[in-house]
Amino acid sequence: MKMFQHQALTIVSAIGLLLFAVTSHAEVDAHSRNLAASCAACHGTNGHSVGGTPVLAGLDKALFVTQMKDFKSGARPSTVMYNHAKGYSDEEFEKLADFFAAQKR
């Protein structure tokens, strides 16, 4: 089981890399960039945190979206993220995720 998880992760990250190579060429629209800009106060310019908070730059899209949904539902306990996640739609989570996934780590 453990081995399987490891292999699966390798495959996922290989796909992730492939996707990254594509998306880094693709355009992330200005609206997504503008939405993501508010996150910078805690997570740094373009998600490049300079201390303490998680780096969002280069975060896998699925992981970003799932975590935001979990913050929103309360499935993942949080201090401040619940108050932010409640304010965005699932569609906006996708846009934010697209933007951060396209940022180089």
Next chain:
Amino acid sequence: MTLDRRDFLKLGAAGIVVGAFPGCATSGSEIVSKKGQRVVIVGGGFGGATAAKHIRMWSENKIEVVLIERNPMFISCPMSNTVLGGSRTISDLTQNYDTLKRKYGIEMVRGEVTAIDPQKQTVTLANGFVSYDRLIIAPGVDFMFDKIEGLNAKVADESIPHAWKAGAQTTMLRRQLESMADGGVFAISIPKAPYRCPPGPYERACQVAFYLKNNKPKSKVLILDANPEIVSKKGLFMAAWSELYPGMVEYRPNAEVKQVNVAGKTLKTEFDDVKADVINIIPPMKAGVVASLAGVVNVDNRWCAVDFLSYESKAQKNIHVIGDSVSAALPKSGHLATSQAKVCAAAIIELMLGREPDANPAIANTCYSMVSNNEAVHVAHVYRYNAEKQAMLPAEGGGVSAKRSEVEGMLANYWLKNILSDVLL
């Protein structure tokens, strides 16, 4: 998002230069020669500096940016109450503008603006003028000293500091607390909302109480609030006062200070005369004076109405206003000044390219207050544009901490580190 070659041409030297033609009303000569499309920003605080960086970054350095600021250094007002508590000094909160100049190619002009001509599109300083295609006014707040008899700018500088702009007055207020005898009274006067940083005065009461509890435990903190109740994070502040500083903090609502006797160290409200050993009056506020020079103050003779898609003034074309000077149902916070600055920066780039600004802006605000040296509380909201009301309104959710915590104290420090880097680096 990436600009193409045609876009570059629109913004560069070969592009359309919406001209400013210096005439007789504009004295001296152009301080920085203008080659292409240019945005001039007056005020290098959280809003202005963020706008400068993001216009350069998002236009791929194709739009000229001139940032005019009178102070040599950037001093963060957020977290400056901790100087009073003793966990920081003003120098910990002070940064320079070197990276904005070096990394982003922003032209910094140091000086005081004396005139703005919206027709000729020029900003005048003592040593000449700067012409603009679009102007961003980001002056923060100025104080309405005349609303309190006996108070003026000189008194604030010399003996009754407001310390509501971080700097010399913050340090002076700390020294006054250090000189106060044990058993003394610290009185803080809070103006009616709206004012800069809604939770700030209550955070200050916590920080002063923290210092007094550890150094002068017989002393008192007296809060004279012109508002009918605590404006922000009410339950959290009340819990902090009663649990962390029992018997030390007294809160009086509807206690608007009308008069100060500087020599006698007394304050007069409608109902009471209050004597104190250290007095901190936070005066009522209005848009920074530069906004008046630009002719964009059009709400209650105090604030500036803007189009929330671009932050362009409702009173003057090609002049945008961001930050504390804006009239909005938004708290006047450092984070929201940066959020507004980014919406404005993005819109100006689109407008200069002949396109429409983003029609659906959504921005966020996170505001931490330190209730001791290591515990904090927050308020956070997302705000989105409502086209029908042409206003920024709170989105679903949002709110305050469940309780104060050391974790939030750490998050507050991370917030400061990251926002300062987002503004200046």
